[in-house]
Amino acid sequence: MIENETVFQKSPSSPTWSLKDTIDIPNRAMNFGDGLFETMVWDLAEIRFFDKHLNRLKGGMQLLNLQEEDIHPDGILHFLASNFPNQRMRVRWNVYRSGQGKYTPETNEVIQTLQLSEFNPASQIKKKAAFTQKIQLFPTSWSAYKTLNALPYILANQERKARGLDEILLLDSRGFISEASASNIFWVKAGIVYTPALSCSCINGISRQVILAHLDEKKIPYFLGEFAPSELAHADQVFVSNCTGISYLQCINQKEYSTVPLIFLNDIFE
Known part of the structure; x- marks a missing residue:
């Protein structure tokens, strides 16, 4: 099965999400797996169980010493509500460390991506x-x-x-x-x-x-x-x-x- 995904990205310096056909490489997600993700469901007008997703993500960010202030949950909700109203979609929210460096990171700032695709409920x-x-x-x-x-x-x-x-x-x-x-x-x-x-x-x-x-x-x-x-x-x-x-x-x-x-x-x- 081939999944068609639409990808948006937000860098530390950007106030908005932008449509991306490609992601800059190299990056620390690719080189070191230096980040986290949440797979969520955009359910018409809200992210299902969003508070729990956010709490788990923040716990992982604290463990990896990633800057929590770089993520703006209300901004994600506003972005999805403005662009995908009354739709049900699978949303993968990736949060990974920006910058380069080797095993020792240069920064704790994060880059974020949203991967949006068709929602398919679990097989019964x-x-x-x-x-x-x-x-x-x-x-x-x-x-x-x-x-x-x-x-x-x-x-x-x-x-x-x-x-x-x-x-x-x-x-x-x-x-x-x-x-x-x-x-x-x-x-x-x-x-x-x-x-x-x-x-x-x-x-x-x-x-x-x-x-x-x-x-x-x-x-x-x-x-x-x-x-x-x-x-x-x-x-x-x-x-x-x-x-x-x-x-x-x-x-x-x-x-x-x-x-x-x-x-x-x-x-x-x-």
């Missing part, structure tokens, strides 16, 4: 899933953030494609369930929802945060922890989630699961 059912045979996730101080170095997920998705899977599941370096190839994982057993703790090196996903807050609001029991893959053998349902929505896994390593939508999750992404 992913029929065939399995655990990766090649990739492990390791704990770092940036594990919970979405950095511009995504090699584990690239390699995992290459494996997924080669094995003819619809989804692939990742373990951490200790063998605990961590996440899926581009989403967080949850399962339901006897009415209780389970999901890996952040100590398992998974991304602190926005949909994960939203789902957990929703479970709190509805007083639905859930448990965060460190779980072996064998835990899924006893689950009734397994689902994965990211900003595009929820997908139910039908089969993991020959084990079949219910894919009937969970009523208490239905209105989260509406």
Whole structure:
């Protein structure tokens, strides 16, 4: 599938976003992966769960010592509302360090890009899933953030494609369930929802945060922890989630699961 993207850029010296056919190279995003990104949904007149995206991005910027004052969230909302009203789009917001330098940066100022493309909601059912045979996730101080170095997920998705899977599941370096190839994982057993703790090196996903807050609001029991893959053998349902929505896994390593939508999750992404 070929995605058609429109790219806008904002430099430290520019007050506005400008349409860009090309991005200046070399840059620190390309050379060092020195930055972060958020994948979001522009939903007619607002960015879905924008406050949570912004909080996660700012946490990553603090870790990388990037200047928070260089980003202007209200400006992004105004730009999208003015140029793309009443549309639903996928928005990737990249924030990376400007300047050159080698491993020692010259500045903490940032360059930003917005990549806009058609929004495609998550598939409701992913029929065939399995655990990766090649990739492990390791704990770092940036594990919970979405950095511009995504090699584990690239390699995992290459494996997924080669094995003819619809989804692939990742373990951490200790063998605990961590996440899926581009989403967080949850399962339901006897009415209780389970999901890996952040100590398992998974991304602190926005949909994960939203789902957990929703479970709190509805007083639905859930448990965060460190779980072996064998835990899924006893689950009734397994689902994965990211900003595009929820997908139910039908089969993991020959084990079949219910894919009937969970009523208490239905209105989260509406």
